[in-house]
Amino acid sequence: METKLQLLSLTILFYTQSAHAADFCVADLASRETSTGYPCKSPSNVTVDDFVFKGFTAPLSTSNPNKLSLNRAFVKSFPALNGLDLAAVRVDMERDGVVPLHSHPYSPEMIFIIEGTVTAGFVSGLDSNVAYIKTLNKGEMMVIPQGFLHFQANSGPGNATIFVNFNKADPGVQFITGALFRNSFPTWLLEKTTGISQAEIRDLKNLHGGSG
Ligand SMILES: *[C@@H]1O[C@H](CO)[C@@H](O)[C@H](O)[C@H]1NC(C)=O
Numbered sequence: 581m582e583t584k585l586q587l588l589s590l591t592i593l594f595y596t597q598s599a600h601a602a603d604f605c606v607a608d609l610a611s612r613e614t615s616t617g618y619p620c621k622s623p624s625n626v627t628v629d630d631f632v633f634k635g636f637t638a639p640l641s642t643s644n645p646n647k648l649s650l651n652r653a654f655v656k657s658f659p660a661l662n663g664l665d666l667a668a669v670r671v672d673m674e675r676d677g678v679v680p681l682h683s684h685p686y687s688p689e690m691i692f693i694i695e696g697t698v699t700a701g702f703v704s705g706l707d708s709n710v711a712y713i714k715t716l717n718k719g720e721m722m723v724i725p726q727g728f729l730h731f732q733a734n735s736g737p738g739n740a741t742i743f744v745n746f747n748k749a750d751p752g753v754q755f756i757t758g759a760l761f762r763n764s765f766p767t768w769l770l771e772k773t774t775g776i777s778q779a780e781i782r783d784l785k786n787l788h789g790g791s792g
Pocket residue numbers: 622624625
């Protein structure tokens with residue numbers, strides 16, 4: 581009995597110590613990324629600034645057709661995220677700006693409206709294909725289940741800012757317009773697999789930079 585107890589406390593001690601040893605693993609960005617992330621920066625070289633990200637203080641340019649700025653806090657710009665299964669994006673949309681229909685294969689998404697009015701939504705899968713769409717105001721949140729096609733559109737009179745959270749280091753992303761019209765997917769095959777006419781597909785390929 582005593583031996584068992586001793587073994588138990590030794591086990592607890594061991595796990596406590598290893599948990600501490602692995603409390604964080606700030607990415608050593610000079611090393612090569614592996615399938616489990618980056619190797620850890622030596623703890624003696626880690627400072628508080630490794631845990632602070634200042635890339636969200638202002639939007640990037642919104643001078644693009646979607647009137648959209650995406651500031652990413654991923655491991656490459658925020659090395660303390662290494663191994664934490666977290667990533668964030670600051671989204672800014674000018675009036676009429678939009679994050680076009682896209683999906684994240686590896687992560688759900690939580691959006692928090694910091695400023696403005698945003699219409700957001702997703703379409704469920706399987707046989708139902710229900711469109712869950714809501715206009716959100718400042719301070720409101722919405723969650724997008726993993727993998728579903730979704731969008732955000734600025735539906736207010738001014739700018740809008742959203743804080744987006746993922747529970748993966750890299751949520752992955754596929755935009756529907758890019759997947760269909762920004763590559764060499766043969767036009768006849770696109771017509772066959774989507775039902776969109778070849779004339780319309782050519783127009784959309786011209787717009788999005790596709791060929792074929
Ligand atoms: C700490 O960083 C310095 C400068 O980059 C480097 O020369 C040194 O090898 C690092 N120390 C450790 C223990 O990795």
